Amino acid sequence: MGLDENNLPFIIENKFEENNNVIKQGYFYLDWLVDHKGDLQVVVENKLGKKIKIDWIRPRLILIAQSFNKYDKYAISRMSENIELWTYSVYENGIFEVNIEVSSQADNKRGKRITKIKYAKYDLNYHLNKTSTELKQKLTETRERTLELPNIQEKTDQKIGITHRTTKSISRFEFRKHSIYLLLREPVHNDLK
Numbered sequence: 001m002g003l004d005e006n007n008l009p010f011i012i013e014n015k016f017e018e019n020n021n022v023i024k025q026g027y028f029y030l031d032w033l034v035d036h037k038g039d040l041q042v043v044v045e046n047k048l049g050k051k052i053k054i055d056w057i058r059p060r061l062i063l064i065a066q067s068f069n070k071y072d073k074y075a076i077s078r079m080s081e082n083i084e085l086w087t088y089s090v091y092e093n094g095i096f097e098v099n100i101e102v103s104s105q106a107d108n109k110r111g112k113r114i115t116k117i118k119y120a121k122y123d124l125n126y127h128l129n130k131t132s133t134e135l136k137q138k139l140t141e142t143r144e145r146t147l148e149l150p151n152i153q154e155k156t157d158q159k160i161g162i163t164h165r166t167t168k169s170i171s172r173f174e175f176r177k178h179s180i181y182l183l184l185r186e187p188v189h190n191d192l193k
Helices: 022-035 037-048 070-078 124-128 133-147
Strands: 009-014 060-065 082-090 096-103 153-155 162-165 169-175 180-184
Touching: 009 022, 022 037, 022 060, 022 070, 022 082, 070 082, 070 096, 124 169, 133 153, 133 162, 133 169, 133 180
Parallel strands: 009 060, 060 082
Antiparallel strands: 082 096, 153 162, 162 169, 169 180
């Protein structure tokens, strides 16, 4: 429980996997928060001073789990409360990634829905650390051969994976813990055959 940068009160509930009860549990906590405004005001005044005014207009509920089913996502997108579903992924070497999946509340400042927040620096190491040592070695061989092709550019600073391109993308490696997906475009130039 806390206050965000706009002095909106929020509650964060974290589950270590997909959990069908997380929305019900979150609603219970949100209801408790709204019923105990005075208690939170006392804590805020003791910790941050009396000048801080809590904005009770849209208390936030942030639910974090490894995944949410399509029914949860749909339900949240239709609700009037300020509820966000965030997912997380844990990769090798301590890489932890968090993304907003669905938000029931439009961003009032810009009039747009919140979709994703990026927390990691995307580079070659980011992608390699998401997969096993054995797959890293196989990727290294394939990547070296790809980079030997004429006019190939490599793009590693993106979340989805590593892309190789000439004038258009010709391949993309997407990384998982136990697999690497390789998406290939059929060559259109003679120099790539």
